[in-house]
Amino acid sequence: MRAAGAAVTALVLLAGCGEDEPPTTDAPPRAPRAAYSLDVVARGLQTPVGLAAPRRGRPGEVYVVEQTGRVRALERSGRIRPRPFLDVRGQTRAGGEQGLLGFAFHPDYPRDPRAFAHYTDRRGDTRVVQYRVRDGAADPASARELLRVEQPYENHNGGQLAFGPDGRLYLGLGDGGSAFDPQDRSQDPGSRLGKLLAVDVHAPRPRWEAVAYGLRNPWRFSFDRATGDLWVGDVGQDSQEELNLVPGGRAGGRNFGWPAREGTKRFEDRELRGERDPVEPVVTYGRERGCSIVGGHVYRGRAVPALRGRYVYGDFCSGRIWTLRRAGDGVADVREEPAPVPQLASFGEDGPGELYAVSLTGVVYRLAPA
Numbered sequence: 001m002r003a004a005g006a007a008v009t010a011l012v013l014l015a016g017c018g019e020d021e022p023p024t025t026d027a028p029p030r031a032p033r034a035a036y037s038l039d040v041v042a043r044g045l046q047t048p049v050g051l052a053a054p055r056r057g058r059p060g061e062v063y064v065v066e067q068t069g070r071v072r073a074l075e076r077s078g079r080i081r082p083r084p085f086l087d088v089r090g091q092t093r094a095g096g097e098q099g100l101l102g103f104a105f106h107p108d109y110p111r112d113p114r115a116f117a118h119y120t121d122r123r124g125d126t127r128v129v130q131y132r133v134r135d136g137a138a139d140p141a142s143a144r145e146l147l148r149v150e151q152p153y154e155n156h157n158g159g160q161l162a163f164g165p166d167g168r169l170y171l172g173l174g175d176g177g178s179a180f181d182p183q184d185r186s187q188d189p190g191s192r193l194g195k196l197l198a199v200d201v202h203a204p205r206p207r208w209e210a211v212a213y214g215l216r217n218p219w220r221f222s223f224d225r226a227t228g229d230l231w232v233g234d235v236g237q238d239s240q241e242e243l244n245l246v247p248g249g250r251a252g253g254r255n256f257g258w259p260a261r262e263g264t265k266r267f268e269d270r271e272l273r274g275e276r277d278p279v280e281p282v283v284t285y286g287r288e289r290g291c292s293i294v295g296g297h298v299y300r301g302r303a304v305p306a307l308r309g310r311y312v313y314g315d316f317c318s319g320r321i322w323t324l325r326r327a328g329d330g331v332a333d334v335r336e337e338p339a340p341v342p343q344l345a346s347f348g349e350d351g352p353g354e355l356y357a358v359s360l361t362g363v364v365y366r367l368a369p370a
Contacts, residue, residue, distance in 0.1 A: 027288075027289065027336075028322060028334040028335050028336050029335050029336070030335065030336045030338060031323075031335045031336065031337050031338060033338065033370065034337050034338050034339040034370050035304060035306035035307050035310075035323070035337060035370060036304045036306070036307060036337070036339060036367040036368060036369065036370050037339065037367075037368050037369065037370050038339055038341065038357065038365040038366075038367065038368070039365060039366045039367075039368040040078070040363060040364075040365060041060075041062075041074060041078050041356065041364045041365060041366045042064070042074050042078045042079075042080055042363070042364045043078075043362055043363050043364075044080065044362055045064055045066060045072060045080065045362045045363070045364065046066045046067075046068050046070075046362065047066055047067040047068055047094075047099075047360060047362070048064045048065065048066055048067070048345065048346075048358045048359070048360065048362060048364065049065055049066070049067045049099070049100075049101060049159075049345045049346055049358065049360070050064070050065035050101070050102060050103060050159075050160075050345070050346045050348065050358065051063065051064050051065065051346060051347070051348025051356050051358050051364065052065065052071075052103045052104055052105060052348060053105070053348065053349060053350040053351050054105045054109045054110065054351055055105070055107050055108075055109070055163075055351055056108075056109065056110075056351055057105075057350060057351030058350075058351060059076075059350060059351065059352050059354065060074075060076040060350060060354075061076075061350060061351060062074050062348065062350050062356060062364075063085055063103065064080075064358065064364060065100055065101070065102070065103045065346075066100065067094050067099035067100055067101070068089060068092070068094045068099060068100070069087065069088045069089035069090075069091070069092040069094055069099060069100045069119065070084040070085075070086065070087050070088075070089065070100070071084060071085045071086040071087075071100070071103050071117070071138070072084055072085065073085045074364065083136075083137060084137070085115075085136075085137050085138060086103070086115065086117060086131065086137070086138040087140075088100060088117065088119055088129075091119070091121055091122065091127075092119045092120060092121065092122070093120050093121065093122050093123075093124055094120070096154055096155065097154060097155040097156065097157055097177075098120035098124065098154060098157060099119065099120055100117065100118075100119040100120075101118050101119060101120070101157055101158070101159025101160075102117065102118035102119075102159040102160050102161035102171070103115065103116070103117050103118070103161060104116045104161040104162055104163060104169065106163070106201070107163045107167065109133070110133070113132055113133040113134070114130055114131065114132060114133065114201070115130075115131050115133055115138050116128065116129070116130050116131070116146070116161055116169060116201070117129050117131070117138075117161075118159050118160075118161050118171060120151070120157060121148075124151050124154060125148060125149060125150050125151050126147070126148065126149040126150075126151055126157060126173065127145060127147065127148050128145070128146045128147040128148075128161070128171060129143050129144065129145050129146065130142075130143070130144045130145075130146055130201065131143055131144075146199065146201070146206055146208075147171070147197075147199070147208055149173065149192050149193065151176060151177065151193075152176045152177060152178075152183070153176055153177025153178045154177060155174075155177040155178070155217075156174030156175050156176060156177045156216065156217040157173070157174055157177075157217075158171070158172040158173040158174040158215070158217055158218050158219070159172065159219070160172045160218065160219075160220050160221050160222075160295075162221065162222060162223060163223075164198065164223050164228075164230075164249055165223055165228035165249055166198075166249075167200070167202075168198040168199060168200050168201075169198065169199050169200075169201050170196060170197065170198050170211075170221070171196070171197045171198075171199075171208075172196055172197075172215065172218035172220075172221050172232070173192060173193055173194065173195055173196075173197065173215070173218075174193065174194065174215065174216060174217035174218065175193050175194035175215065175216050175217065175258065175259070176191075176193040176194070179237065180237060180259055181194065181216070181258065181259035184259065184270070184271075186213060186214050186215060186216065186258045186259055187213065187214060187255075187258075187259070187260065187270075187271065187272065187273045187274075188273075189210070189213070189273070189274075192208070192210065194213060194214065194215045194216070194258065195210040195211075195212065195213045195215065196210070196211050196212040196213070196215065196218070196221070196232075196251055197209065197210055197211065198211045211251045211252050211253070211254075212246075212251040212252075212253070212254040212255070212256060212279075213254075213255055213256070213274070214254075214255040214256035214257045214258045214260075214261075214272075214278060214279075215232070215234055215256050215258055216234055216235060216236070216237065216258040216259070216262070217234065217235040218232050218233065218234050218235075218295070219233055219234075219235050219292070219293065219294060219295060219316075220233050220294055220295035220296065220346055220347065221233065221295050222295060222296065222297045222298070222347075223249050224297075224298040224300070224311075225298075225300050225349075225353065226298070226300055226309075227247075227248065227298075227326075228248050228249040229245060229246065229247055229248060229249060229298070229326065230245070230246040230248075230249040230251055231243065231244070231245055231246075231295060231296070231297075231298070231311060231313075232244040232245075232246070232256070232295060233293040233294060233295025233296070233313055234256060234258070234281075234293070235292050235293055236262050236263060236291075236293075237259075237262050238262070239262060239263070239265060239286055239287065240262050240263030240264065240265055240284045240285070240286055241263070241284065241285050241286075241290060241291070241292065241293035241315065242262075242263040242281035242283070242284050242293070243281055243282055243283040243284075243293060243295070243313060244256055244279050244281050244282065245282045245326065245329070245330070245331065246279065247326075247329050253274065254279050255272065255273070255274050255277075255278045255279065256278060256279050257272065257278035257279065260272045260278075261278060263281055263284040264280075264281065264284055282330050282331045283322075283324070283331060283334060285315075289315065289318060289320060290315030290316070290317045290318035290320055291315070291316070291317040291318070292315060292316040292317050293313065293314075293315055293316075294313060294314045294315060294316055294344050294345065294346060294347065295313055295347075296311060296312040296313035296314065296347040296355075297311070297312060297347055297348075297349055297355060298310065298311045298312075298326075299311075299312055299353070299355050299367075300349075300353040301349075301352060301353040301354040301355060302352070302353075302354075303354055303367070303368055303369060304355075304367055304368065304369055304370075306370070307323065307355075307367065309325060310323040310324060310325050311323065311324050311325070311326070311331070312347060312355060312367075313347070314340075314341065314344045314347075314357070315344065316343065316344055316345060316360075318340070319340035319341050319342045319343065319344050320336055320340050321336070321337045321339060321340060321341060321344070321357075322334060322335065322336050322337065323335060323337055341357045341359050341365060342359055342361060343359050343360035343361050344357060344358075344359060344360075345358050345359060345360045346358045354366060354367070355367045
């Protein structure tokens with residue numbers, strides 16, 4: 001894939017596809033000054049779409065996910081190590097909304113030297129693969145497939161991999177693509193598409209469980225490392241982007257509503273399944289503020305005290321970044337920060353909890369004191 005210009009079309013993965021509609025909520029206030037600055041950590045990466053780090057890792061020890069099929073280690077100086085940590089370009093179909101989309105280390109790494117990748121294979125299907133890390137890189141000979149899911153279309157692959165507070169590996173999958181989930185896969189309990197899946201990677205025969213459903217394209221979810229809260233950014237279709245909160249991360253059986261609902265908008269001709277009422281989004285916004293939500297993290301680092309305990313998220317199309325804080329089972333003090341990131345693709349944390357932002361232009365930023 002070519003760099004920035006082509007990359008904009010490459011991650012329409014995030015974008016909905018509709019016409020402008022009136023605002024869905026009052027615009028959040030703009031903070032009078034940024035709570036942070038954006039320090040450039042590295043440049044020259046190829047379509048970076050994610051960032052991961054060992055939970056027990058050193059400050060600044062981060063690994064960048066390139067959509068084309070590589071995971072690159074960054075040194076604290078910002079230098080990109082020449083040898084990729086993982087290289088699956090030969091097994092990956094990259095471009096559009098496909099490619100290497102997710103990566104995670106085992107929470108006990110390096111004591112448990114395993115890493116996990118989610119990518120689109122040459123047939124266009126989803127694969128989750130486990131690797132053993134040897135001599136500072138993922139050993140391709142150790143590859144063990146944990147999941148394969150047939151993808152009917154080329155879009156809405158989701159892709160986030162993250163370990164939850166219960167020690168299981170979680171994967172967010174989109175609805176399989178097209179528009180408005182034509183086969184109703186997100187609400188179908190027999191399909192893995194449109195679901196939040198979890199697996200015990202320590203089991204002799206790992207079995208994936210659908211712990212939540214009704215997702216369109218969950219482009220980044222995270223667990224608050226202090227409370228276990230689950231935050232899910234789900235990309236909208238025509239009118240609304242939505243942010244969902246599951247307190248304590250207890251997602252079992254939760255229905256996020258798609259395709260019977262987009263944000264707060266209900267489609268009466270589509271059926272909600274299951275006994276639970278759908279999870280109500282805690283934030284929605286319309287096309288006047290962006291077109292593709294990028295879920296983030298609750299900041300638990302030390303470098304930026306003004307952000308501590310606030311959830312940080314943004315939008316790919318507009319580059320805007322917002323922060324908020326949890327209030328009960330909802331949120332409060334939503335504000336737009338005056339420090340946008342062009343072509344914002346993802347957020348990520350290092351081991352101590354410092355926050356990074358990844359731009360599809362090939363730049364990685366660290367949030368630092370203003």
